[in-house]
Amino acid sequence: MKQLRRNFLKLSGGAGAMAVAAAAGLLKAGSAWAAPWNKSAFESKAVADVQKSLGAATLIESKEITITAPDIAENGATVPVAVTSKIPNTQSISIIAENNPFPLAASFDIMPGGDSYVSTRIKMGKTSDVRAIVKADGKFYTAAKEVKVTVGGCG
């Protein structure tokens, strides 16, 4: 098993190794350096369940979190969202589109050396709050911004 995994890493995406790895159920070999995908959080259909899966029992509303997103998004397929956290020791930033079928869009773990800023583009089915949950020093902080969507992007 170990040998196989080494080959897999060495070839880093070679089609042959991929097939072998997949057959051996080693699809997660890539997680040698990446955190395992948080299945329960990403498959939650309610914001409360996402919050629970992230381990956030209580959320503290914070003005130290800035969400940069348009007030009105004409195309729900690409809504630019940037989150900046000024809370010291920010460990992770999660982006949630509350009315999406699966609300959790992305979760970013920030390591020492990384700045507590992420920017990306998400899909939004309809108008909803975009919520950021920031984990810092084991506590969870949150902020939200409403984005109006004129054409949904989850078709």
Next chain:
Amino acid sequence: MADPMKIRATLQGDTADVRILMRHPMETGTRKTSSGVVPLHFIQSVVVQHNGKTVLDAQWSQAISQNPFLGVRVKGAKVGDKISVTWTDNKGDKRTDEVAVSAGS
């Protein structure tokens, strides 16, 4: 093999502003075509490394847009430092690209 990423890393003060554009269909698993539903196919994990040290470990869902954009900032960077980005999708496909930090304007 997946298409290469476009990565730009420019130094601003002591922070590298990294902009990444990946090429990926990011299928939600709900889109229908004449031949049926397009299966779920999306990037699950993105790791950004600065000189071999992980600075950002992201987990994504299918709600990230097609051909995803990611912007991050790396503290304590210098011109010539290596920034590498690796993504892995739910089919096990992956892609790594590397770029050197360039001086900002």
